[in-house]
Amino acid sequence: MIKKLKSEIVKSIKNKRINVFFLFLLSAFIILIFTKLSKEYTNTVAFDVEKLNVPQENIILNDSIKINITLKTHGFKWLKYYLSKPKIKIDFAKDVYKKEGVFVWNKSKAYLNNTQFDKEVELLNISPDTLTFRYGINLVKKVPVKVNAKVNFNPGYNTAGELVSNPDSIVIVGPNVIVSEIDFLETEDVVFDDVKSDLSEITKLKLPQNTSDLKFSNNEVLVEAKVEKFTEGTLKIPVTIINQPKQMELKYFPKTVNVSYYVSLNDYNSITNKNFKVICDYSKITENQSFLIPEFAKVPENVKNPKISQQRIEFILTK
Known part of the structure; x- marks a missing residue:
């Protein structure tokens, strides 16, 4: 009995020593990480281009342009560039100009340094100096909305007018060859049962398939009707x-x-x-x-x- 107790005590002491060792090891690792992240590093990162305020009548044809930007900052700041895809914003309303059928963007170190990076990040270089964006002509078309709804009224009730959608029309922007074929948009089929008060329901639109090249002013509408006692x-x-x-x-x-x-x-x-x-x-x-x-x-x-x-x-x- 005494031998067993002595063995348990020795085992416990050894375990405590192991736990203390691993605790010191973890602390040393954390200190090392913080030390590394606190230091400044210089690196070049490929930034995606986020295009803002592209004219509605134009569609940008080369959509995968990247800018290589060389930055100097401490490790904590570098983390966000490695954890998510970094983007640089280019505003087509003020940062580009048209020339010979393309939009042109020129490097503006002062602009990027002052507006898109904080004070702890030093901008060292941007490559290339100039970007060109090829564009095509979009068609802007306004088409009516067709409401697909079946209304089952409570006995003695009906609509004072027709079912309407709000908005009653949708603006479509996209390549002329696609948009010119669209004359109207329909709502999804919806059924209203036991209706005895005014209708006001949000309903999604049936949008054409493969709409990645199309932009719609709305993808849903409010179906409305004034319901009265008849x-x-x-x-x-x-x-x-x-x-x-x-x-x-x-x-x-x-x-x-x-x-x-x-x-x-x-x-x-x-x-x-x-x-x-x-x-x-x-x-x-x-x-x-x-x-x-x-x-x-x-x-x-x-x-x-x-x-x-x-x-x-x-x-x-x-x-």
Whole structure:
């Protein structure tokens, strides 16, 4: 028992010595790293070009241009250049000019030094001195949005107008050969159920495939509709005969028809029989046909599902 206890004590002491050793080793490594990172180093790094404010009517054709920049700074600053792809911004609104069909950028050490690197980074060299950007002509086209939506209304409700999108059109920028073929953009198919209040839903657009060369002012729209309580109305509307032969006298019955329709409660009292016009076109009858078919010639814009109850108007021709 005493021997076992003595063995455990010796083992524990040895383990503590090992732990202390590794602790000192780790501390020495951390100090070494901090010492290295605190020193200044000079190196050349390839920077990607981030193009800003390229004119909307132009498309840059050579998209993988890099600039080699030689910098001097301490190790902590170098870490960010190695951990992520460094970029240099070139503003096409003020840093370049057009010459013989290309955009030209000239090295401006003072500009880069003052605006894109902090005070602890010394800019030593930029290569090449000049960059040229070939460009093509873009087409800028505004196309309407087509809403693809099915609305299932709660009984007694309907839209006061049409479903609309906000915005109602999209600006497309891209190569002429592609953009010229696009006449409109559609929303994704969407279904609204049990609707009894105003609609306002964000819906994505169906964008053309392989759109890497195209830019869209929006990739989604707000589908909107004003929803109101609707009721059914009925009116008696006089029937007017058109294209009647001049040498013939025509007698017909009935002279009025019942018209039913749906209208919002807000507009119900404003609808009168003067808002409708029902006609029968004599020129549309076929041989041996003894009746006329009534049809609408005028319907108010704010009513839905107008229907004529009578399908036939009987007539007799007399000289």
